[in-house]
Amino acid sequence: MSWQKLFLAFIAVWVFTFFYEFIFHGMIMHSSYEQAPSLMRPEAEFKANFPLLVLGQGVIAFFFTLIFVRGFGGGGGVAGGFRYGLLFGLLLCGANLIRYAAEPLTGTIVTSWCVGMVIQFSLTGLIVGAVYKPGPSA
DSSP states (O other): OOHHHHHHHHHHHHHHHHHHHIIIIIIISHHHHHTOGGGSOOHHHHHHHHHHHHHHHHHHHHHHHHHHHHHSTTTTHHHHHHHHHHHHHHHHHHHHHHHHHHSOOOHHHHHHHHHHHHHHHHHHHHHHHHHTOOOTTO
16 A cells, blocks of 8 residues: 555545535535525534535545545546445435435425535545556555
């Protein structure tokens, strides 16, 4: 395992995740969230908790990357990363369906989250697969 490649892949994934989620949740999903204000924190509370959001994204980015490197052996390059990310996104879609059953989310929100996560993690897998591609000794 190359710690340098792991770190670079982790940073690339974290940065991509931050910008993707800003565009997805802050711009694309904004109007859907406005239609369900009781499901969201007030803006002042959200801003106060923003460091936790960034930390949470970092934790997910790190373990997403680590699982690819250790679980997939860093193998497969970009194609392997895409497959891994697609499966990860589908896994999280299942978690969103559970949330939908337990929380008063709208169908639009949960469907959008599922589609958005599949896209996000497929792209994230491409990134980690490109950065942590097998070396010549692999």
